[in-house]
Amino acid sequence: MSHVNQGLWYRQYGTPQEVLQLEKHDLTELAPGQIRVKMLCAPINASDLVPITGAYRHRVPALSVAGYEGVGIVCETSDNSSLLNKRVLPLRNEGTWQEYVTCDATLAIPVPSDIDHSLASRAYINPVATWLMLKHFNPHDKHVIVTAAGSDSALLLMQWAKWLGAGSVTGIVRAPYQEALLSSMGIHSIHESEVDLLKNCAQQSEVVYDAVGGQLAETLLSALPPESSFVSYGLLSGQPFKQHFTLAKTHWFHVRNYLPDMSIEQWQAMFQGIWPLLKQSVLSKPEEIPLQHWKEAIDLYYQRSRQCKPVLVL
Structure with missing residues (x-):
């Protein structure tokens, strides 16, 4: 596994195309209870872009990796985790617009085998x-x-x-x-x-x-x-x-406002209810764009007549 991680950081607030930067950083060691996820893809949502503008500056610091959802494969664990080599959603920890995401193992959501990467990557926010x-x-x-x-x-x-x-x-x-x-x-x-x-x-x-x-x-x-x-x-x-x-x-x-009162068991059970509904739902078609072309992906998101969902391939 590579010891270098590449991701989209913002260190000040502003227009996403102007303040986001593709940066490389060394990976740190995992703490107990953590897993490392090699990301496959991550979509672009309004909820990803609005914090970058500074709209939520009172609770979102301007020193962050962007992105709130996505899917990847567990490539490293801090213990003998049963999640190793499994697909998961690494949620509620680091930003997801990067090649590797470190996540609390109890918050990671296992992905059923009949859900494809693109759909799985969009299973959280909406x-x-x-x-x-x-x-x-x-x-x-x-x-x-x-x-x-x-x-x-x-x-x-x-x-x-x-x-x-x-x-x-x-x-x-x-x-x-x-x-x-x-x-x-x-x-x-x-x-x-x-x-x-x-x-x-x-x-x-x-x-x-x-x-x-x-x-x-x-x-x-x-x-x-x-x-x-x-x-x-x-x-x-x-x-x-x-x-x-x-x-x-x-x-x-x-x-x-609802997540702090939700137990780990309730958090995991919620997705067990979501997966079968999501699988039979009609959604906009994904448009997969490599991470290196992230500006094009964000430009596409902002197009008024857009009929697809930009998804970053990591």
């Missing part, structure tokens, strides 16, 4: 958020609205809500190809510019999962009935929202 949102804001027998319906998180929310028995699911879209995709999945769609249709739909809805914020959130909130729940889990518009003349219950959802 699936865990979806799992927890649907658990805490149950869609069963309810009329559901999901905004930013072309995103992977929204695609999972819509499909899993249907499987959990939602009365109806409506996706709010911004591009024609998204309408066609949702139609092929049996999901009704409304373009975000159709304000009257949005309000009519909201008047009959009981749960909204929103990742946009801004004017769209305010439009929906203005029409939701008092007994409904508005779950905000992102601000893709970059704009906050206010509640004007509405009694709907607003909830701010962040995965990080």
